[in-house]
Amino acid sequence: MARRVSIKDVAQRAGVSWKTVSNVVNERPVVRADTREKVLAAIDELGYVPNHIGRDLRGGPTRSIALVVPELQNPYFARLAERMQAAARERGYTVSVEVSLHSAEVERAHVRGRTARPVDAVVISPSALEPSDLLDRRSGPPVVLLGESLTAAPNVVHVAIDNVSSAADVVRHLVGTGHRRLLFLGAEGAVRSTGTDRLAGFTAASRFAELPLEDALIRATGAWDRESGREEVLRALEEGIAFDAVVAGNDLLAIGALAALRERGLRVPDDVAVVGWDDMVEAAWTVPTLTSVAPDLDALVAAALAAAISGAERGTEQDAERDAGQAAAGADDSGKRGASRTGGAETVIAHRLIVRESTRA
Template identity: 35%
Template structure:
């Protein structure tokens, strides 16, 4: 019996070969479900011992005034800042936010979508890292969902994204305009085609190509994680091979911070010997020594738009954001924040 209590709606859906939304329709006795499908779902419910939580179901039909924000890690400045902004925006529209760290695990991300706690919330803001393009069906849930980030692109759910390609391209172009010609990139993810790392790396490559700078694979350092220690290790990996770039594009500010530490520990100066530019404009980036030049991805706008769309979905409203049957997709613009970790532009450059 103990195991039966942990059977989820997602388990039933997988067993029956249908979507979670279909299982929800059957459980809630919605009229427009084919008899064959209803029988298949009910059979799975019986086989797995799934028990409908009547209290939770009644809550779902009502409103709790609570939404969830699923993020990988609260200790990362980017996600901590995003969480703070989402909480602030949600408060303005009368919502409270349950923040759920998924801890860089697929199980954590799936649980955020399909776990029993979903019955107690009105909607979910969802930022996955481990799920990818092949997991679109997992987003088929029976509550309002707004997707964040760049791991999955689909027209089946509302989505608020940022300018990753454009931002990294702008960062690389800025280094080139300040005179850098051997520009390293740290934080690349091997084999990744969709995601922040892949998109930012693409922006780096596009800038080199457009500025006629020859690509050098020896200047690319991969790093699965993006913490400060990973930035130290990535920069040391270059310097240990006696590769000294004149510029570094770090794919987030934590990597940039670690890279700056490694550079300075080798007795090199920033930006005299090596210019460093980050991405995210995290709160502490301006307090590094020297202060970090970085790309601001527009997190306040991301939080504002995401909460607005979610609130309107919860209320069943239609507005300038939500029109017709289609899903919302908004890409928030990024911009360069110039500080002292990069060389100044030549006189006359803008």
């Protein structure tokens, strides 16, 4: 349909130069009140919205952040995305939700800034990313990792609950309600991840409580979804492994466990207790309802956003410094930059165990 209305249309309508319109839009205090009114009126009549593309191209901050999640099928990520977008909107930022579908390539591209549209920062819940992807990068936007510290790398910070202690909390709760043979669902490979940290906490606490820790009680799953959880619990049952509780790496796996136990006629929590992580909304609606480790989601979103924005603003400053430096004399400012980029900051988010029917004594 008709052409988009540009700053020049507004200028013409208001009878001023189009640079003046820019001054009004950007709330620069140099415009006389009546000129300002005229311009505002014209903006309103024409329904003008500044085209951010012009600004973006101009350089400087785009005020946009990419949120990269492995999938949106997992309601935890869906909720996270929804909250992050709403919270960012309030702060004048735009969040573009990118679904990686567990593709290392997609994750890498974002982390390295190899995307068609530049952003000021990327918040990523990594799934296939490897430490080297973060260490190798010679450039790229500030990165906020949701979850474990894959590795310490410059310009990368982490926001996560304390997965090791939350796992210990889970074990304590289970031991306190009389369970001893705990099956861990969702063991993962070598790269440090949410799963490896939860397992580490599980193992440490189990050892401390002198619980059995046979290999057969530590189970990997194909994926972290309902069906994988169900299949792995069925498999354990078929193998004749005895256990009186399932500690699942997330709620989806736990829901699958619930289904497997029901299929085999085992009662939850009487025969087997079940716990998960994430406190998805669904956890309050399963039969029986599901005990789960709940991250303080508001805090998580706020911290991730704050880190992204501060990274974005720092990034912009640095660019300014660097440009200034280059313009001045091509000076080597590596010292200065190194200082402001010390990475490895980790924000720990509070969590609590929401006890529901799947683990009552």
